[in-house]
Amino acid sequence: MTDILPLAQLGRRIMVTGPTNAGKSTLTVALADKLGVPAYHVDLFRHLPHTDWEPRPTEDFHALHAAAIAEPEWVMDGNYSEILPQRLARATGIVVVDAPLLSRYVRYFKRTLQRQRVGALEGGKDSIKWDMIHWLWHTRGTAEAHRKLASETGLPAVFCRDQRDVAALCAAWDLRLSLS
Template sequence: MINLGKRIMVIGSPGSGKSTFSRVLAEKTGIPLIHLDKEFWNSGWVETSREQWIKKQEALLNADSWIIDGNYGGTLDMRLEKADTIICFKLSRVVCLYSYFKRVITNINKVRPDMPEGCPEKFDFEFMKYIWDFPKNSGQKNINKLKEIKNKQIIIFRRRSEANRYLKDVN
């Protein structure tokens, strides 16, 4: 039996499987799921202002329990402070890009469940570059922050099969 705590954050590269993993984890545990993309983006791919974004996250983080799926490095420390468990997907960039292509092909012009209305899936070269650069930029910053954390459960998945095995052990 796995003890996750009541506040779980899931981070890692786009295309790594964070949202799918988080959805299954929420179903198995009954812990409410928050997709940060759904909270951050507004219809038409309009960003939430930094001030509103911080206030929104403060409100979300005050809940007794949550699974929060997403990176948003500028506010990562807020979530790290409140989380009991941090789950990090550290998959290869090739796997993440392949998953992104598959996701776009499957969902083109549709709104995914982890996104707000008015933000349909689209092919985005800039986002592809972000995924490719993630391991050496944002991903490395995440790992460095995790190395500094004490007294919290940290789980790092390097393969989807590890995440799938983990989910099988969650009751």
């Protein structure tokens, strides 16, 4: 893990990024609770509530994202390269979260089958999807790209390579994770 900066150095608009199912949403809620700011999950902007992750029309997705990043304070998780530049332009700090691929698969199956997920769709009807299983495999090596992007922004950044690093971050910043 990189040195853990004081949380205050990341400012009041923090992006949490990293590969799918690495624990971004869980950390986002803990950070937002600690700072007393809104937690936003970009997946919820992208997908319609009361569905099994059906995508929203692109223009609605972009509008919801634009409205959220315009807020003065937030912690926001998610990637979505098409809107990432706008979020980076507003962010004051970045946390990159990673986890081993096997852990990411276990998290996906557990939270989907148990229907317990931080950042779940309102009224969602989650199910195991081959597209997601494939996506996890396809994105298995993207953590380095997330770390590189964060480093290139010049923003204060913290990098967690696994759940041990997340635990150390939580201890340093006195964060309480709700389990997902």
